Amino acid sequence: MGKKTMISMAVVRRLPKYYRYLGELLRNDVERISSKELSERIGFTASQIRQDLNNFGDFGQQGYGYNVRALYEEIGKILGLNKHYNTVIVGAGNIGQAVANYTNFERLGFHLLAIFDRNPKLIGISIRDKVIQDVDNLEEFLKSNHVDIGIICVPKEQAQKIADIFVRCGIKAIWNFAPTDLNVPDDVIVENVHLSESLLTLSYRLNEAELFKEKIGR
Amino acid sequence: MGKKTMISMAVVRRLPKYYRYLGELLRNDVERISSKELSERIGFTASQIRQDLNNFGDFGQQGYGYNVRALYEEIGKILGLNKHYNTVIVGAGNIGQAVANYTNFERLGFHLLAIFDRNPKLIGISIRDKVIQDVDNLEEFLKSNHVDIGIICVPKEQAQKIADIFVRCGIKAIWNFAPTDLNVPDDVIVENVHLSESLLTLSYRLNEAELFKEKIGR
DNA sequence: AACCTATTGTTTATAATTTAACACATAATT
DNA sequence: AATTATGTGTTAAATTATAAACAATAGGTT
Numbered sequence: 001m002g003k004k005t006m007i008s009m010a011v012v013r014r015l016p017k018y019y020r021y022l023g024e025l026l027r028n029d030v031e032r033i034s035s036k037e038l039s040e041r042i043g044f045t046a047s048q049i050r051q052d053l054n055n056f057g058d059f060g061q062q063g064y065g066y067n068v069r070a071l072y073e074e075i076g077k078i079l080g081l082n083k084h085y086n087t088v089i090v091g092a093g094n095i096g097q098a099v100a101n102y103t104n105f106e107r108l109g110f111h112l113l114a115i116f117d118r119n120p121k122l123i124g125i126s127i128r129d130k131v132i133q134d135v136d137n138l139e140e141f142l143k144s145n146h147v148d149i150g151i152i153c154v155p156k157e158q159a160q161k162i163a164d165i166f167v168r169c170g171i172k173a174i175w176n177f178a179p180t181d182l183n184v185p186d187d188v189i190v191e192n193v194h195l196s197e198s199l200l201t202l203s204y205r206l207n208e209a210e211l212f213k214e215k216i217g218r
Numbered sequence: 219m220g221k222k223t224m225i226s227m228a229v230v231r232r233l234p235k236y237y238r239y240l241g242e243l244l245r246n247d248v249e250r251i252s253s254k255e256l257s258e259r260i261g262f263t264a265s266q267i268r269q270d271l272n273n274f275g276d277f278g279q280q281g282y283g284y285n286v287r288a289l290y291e292e293i294g295k296i297l298g299l300n301k302h303y304n305t306v307i308v309g310a311g312n313i314g315q316a317v318a319n320y321t322n323f324e325r326l327g328f329h330l331l332a333i334f335d336r337n338p339k340l341i342g343i344s345i346r347d348k349v350i351q352d353v354d355n356l357e358e359f360l361k362s363n364h365v366d367i368g369i370i371c372v373p374k375e376q377a378q379k380i381a382d383i384f385v386r387c388g389i390k391a392i393w394n395f396a397p398t399d400l401n402v403p404d405d406v407i408v409e410n411v412h413l414s415e416s417l418l419t420l421s422y423r424l425n426e427a428e429l430f431k432e433k434i435g436r
Numbered sequence: 437a438a439c440c441t442a443t444t445g446t447t448t449a450t451a452a453t454t455t456a457a458c459a460c461a462t463a464a465t466t
Numbered sequence: 467a468a469t470t471a472t473g474t475g476t477t478a479a480a481t482t483a484t485a486a487a488c489a490a491t492a493g494g495t496t
Contacts, residue, residue, distance in 0.1 A: 006430075010483065012422055016415035020397070034443060043399070046443090047485050054445060062444040063492040079418045080425035094316035101312045104397075105417060149420065173424045175417060179238070179322075181261070191420035193413065197234035199323060199393060200297045202367065202409035204230055206391045207298035212224075228453065252473060264473090265455055272475060280474040281462035 011052050015079055017042060018052070022072040034065035085110045086146055087175075090162045091153030092117035092125075092132045095177050099151060100127045113145060118158075138162075142169035149173045156180040163190075229270050233297055235260060236270070240290040252283035303328045304364055305393075308380045309371030310335035310343075310350045313395050317369060318345045331363060336376075356380075360387035367391045374398040381408075 021042050025033060035046040042049070053059050053071075056078050060066045076082060087105075089096050092115050099105075100115055115127055116135040123134050133141070142165070150166040152159050152174060159178035166174055166188075173189045176182055179197075182190050239260045243251060253264040260267070271277050271289075274296050278284045294300060305323075307314050310333050317323075318333055333345055334353040343350050351359070360383070368384040370377050370392060377396035384392055384406075391407045394400055397415075400408050 006426070008483075013415070013419055015422060016412070016418035019418065020415075036443080045485060047487095048483090050444065051446085051484085058445070060444050061492065062490070063442045063494080065443065078422065078429065080421040080429075081418070083425070085421065085424075094312075094319045098312035098316040099413070102413065104414065108414070108418075110417065110421075148424070173420055175420055189420060189423045191416055191423070193411070193416050194234070195317070195320065195411065196322065196326070197231070197238075198409055198411050199328065200234040200237065200299070200326075201231055202391055202393055202407060203298040203303065203328075204233060204296065205407045205409070206303075206366070207301070208224070211296065211298075226452075254473075263455060265457095266453090268474065269454085269476085276475070278474050279462065280460070281464080281472050283473065 007055050011055060014044065014052055015075060018049075019072065019075045019079060019081075022068055022075065025068045026072050030068050032065050033068055035060070037065075081109055083109060085148040086113050087111065087149040087151055088114045088116065088138075088141070088147050089151045089153055090116045090135060090138060091155075091158075091177075092119070092122045092127065093153060096151075096153035097127055099153060099177070100130070103128075110149065113147060114141060116141075135162075139165050139169060142166070142171070147171055149175060151175045151177070152182075153177045225273050229273060232262065232270055233293060236267075237290065237293045237297060237299075240286055240293065243286045244290050248286050250283045251286055253278070255283075299327055301327060303366040304331045305329065305367040305369055306332045306334065306356075306359070306365050307369045307371055308334045308353060308356060309373075309376075309395075310337070310340045310345065311371060314369075314371035315345055317371060317395070318348070321346075328367065331365060332359060334359075353380075357383050357387060360384070360389070365389055367393055369393045369395070370400075371395045 021038065035049040038049055039046040044052075050060070053066075057074065059071050059074055087110050089100055089112065092100070096115065096117070100112060106112065112128070112130060115130050115132045116138050117123060117132050118135040122132050125132050147169075148171070150162075150171045150173070152162050152166075154162055156178045159176065159180050160182060163174060163176075163182040163184055167184055172187065174182065174184065174191070176190055176192045177195075179194055181192070184190055239256065253267040256267055257264040262270075268278070271284075275292065277289050277292055305328050307318055307330065310318070314333065314335070318330060324330070330346070330348060333348050333350045334356050335341060335350050336353040340350050341352050365387075366389070368380075368389045368391070370380050370384075372380055374396045377394065377398050378400060381392060381394075381400040381402055385402050390405065392400065392402065392409070394408055394410045395413075397412055399410070402408055
């Protein structure tokens with residue numbers, strides 16, 4: 001029987017939240033937890049939690065629940081956190097610097113190899129021991145260093161060009177902060193962080209009640 | 219007949235993307251567009267586009283399609299972009315500064331009133347003409363200034379405390395960059411930007427194939 | 437040791453979301 | 467002016483996601 005059913009994105013996007021909550025429980029020395037109790041904390045139904053976890057294995061035990069440490073570690077493995085990733089950031093503006101400085105990523109196994117920019121005023125400056133390099137050297141760098149994840153923090157006009165370089169150099173995962181949709185082959189994964197879209201969603205929700213009040217009014 | 223059916227989040231989260239694509243079309247002097255053509259560009263089905271838009275009104279015309287400018291403006295209104303919002307940022311670290319410097323938000327109508335931090339080394343420094351203030355003055359500031367959106371960019375340990383202040387001062391919308399879930403009353407909207415969760419999702423997807431290869435193997 | 441309780445993994449039911457179908461209206465064409 | 471194309475709004479069908487139900491099993495208790 002061919003390939004196991006792939007996991008839906010709905011499930012996948014909940015995994016990091018499980019991981020976060022289990023990490024907290026672990027730090028609070030909680031040894032075991034039932035789907036019901038986790039449900040009350042995390043805000044998913046107990047049923048959903050059991051179903052989500054069962055996509056990946058039988059981690060629980062009847063009458064007992066889940067061992068917090070074991071489950072935490074299992075989900076870590078599922079998320080690929082048992083491995084190490086090399087990353088580069090392209091674009092050393094505000095977002096690029098923010099990402100570069102977020103030391104927690106390093107702790108999770110995401111190692112920043114280099115930072116690139118095209119602004120001569122930034123090239124040469126150091127961020128966390130990394131000298132910002134000229135983006136013209138990006139392709140050469142990627143050819144002589146193994147990079148797992150390329151992080152795009154340039155303005156949207158330049159984002160596709162950077163993505164093309166990443167693809168050409170064999171990078172299979174792109175974390176994209178530019179407010180645009182990148183065009184890449186099917187075997188390359190793009191994860192977008194679109195701040196504007198998040199803000200506009202907030203703005204929508206802030207106005208939703210009023211929006212429909214008006215509609216009914218007329 | 220009571221209240222109009224609320225719009226599902228699935229739909230709402232697509233609205234900013236419509237807005238973005240329509241803005242691009244507008245800048246390229248495209249006058250009209252059909253759901254089919256938009257579908258090919260934006261990557262949603264034509265059917266979905268028509269259904270999404272129809273939640274808010276009859277914006278199209280049979281045999282013609284949608285007028286790009288009119289639709290762009292309509293969606294802008296739906297997103298609440300015909301209004302003006304006052305915002306404050308709490309936390310002037312890397313992310314706080316990145317958000318503060320993102321001038322595009324200003325263009326969309328989100329006006330930054332003030333920035334707060336508790337670090338004495340940051341207090342007094344200016345970011346885009348705003349002097350970083352002591353977070354101890356936050357509550358007082360909020361009482362004498364109308365703020366629509368509170369932006370939390372502090373470490374997770376302090377995030378709830380800031381959220382409590384926001385709530386106490388009547389703020390109804392919080393944009394949260396701290397990697398934690400905030401506890402607020404039902405009438406307060408929280409929009410999270412959880413960078414770690416985004417990165418872990420990417421990491422998961424990068425490993426998914428391998429994950430199930432192993433599973434089958436045993 | 438037998439029984440009761442807790443809690444899982446899994447199946448079944450319900451709800452939400454997405455896609456397809458199509459009647460009908462407008463625009464373009466002959 | 468009549469006819470054909472296009473393309474919407476809307477209803478129906480299919481798919482996906484979530485929640486509920488429950489049999490099975492381990493742990494705790496008398």
